Amino acid sequence: MPSPCSSRCQAKGGLCVGCGRTLTEITRWSSMDERSQLAVMAELEGTKSTHSCPGCGNPTYCAVSAGEPISHCWCSQLTALPLGEASACWCRHCLSNRIGQEP
Known part of the structure; x- marks a missing residue:
């Protein structure tokens, strides 16, 4: 399966701002089986x-919410999670925008 890389690579807190994958997912992409790639x-x-x-209203996935x-959650691969008052986990895009913005 082709990589979802958008050629706008910029790592921020362990997440690529361009494609939304964690650095671990990027590193392992070529060795992942197709089922794992499809899941990502x-x-x-x-x-x-x-x-x-809660940030943008788009559908997002949280392994913890799935039980x-x-x-097993992609966010556990990030270097730091911003603290906030959100009622649920943020999507990869919104979370990457928030990383590093809070004191």
Whole structure:
């Protein structure tokens, strides 16, 4: 499967601002099996979601909300999660915009 790289690569807090993948997902992409790649793509495209992002309203996926451990969630691969008062997890795009903005 082709990479979802958008050639706007900029790592911010462990997440690529261009494609929305974690640095771990980017590094492992070529060695991932197709099923794993499709799962990442579904999360990026919002076709696999657990709720709407409080920041933008788009569908987003949270493994914890799906009943899985935090270690299975893409956000556990980030260097730092911003604290906030959101009622639910943010999507990759909104979260990448928020990383580093809070004291």
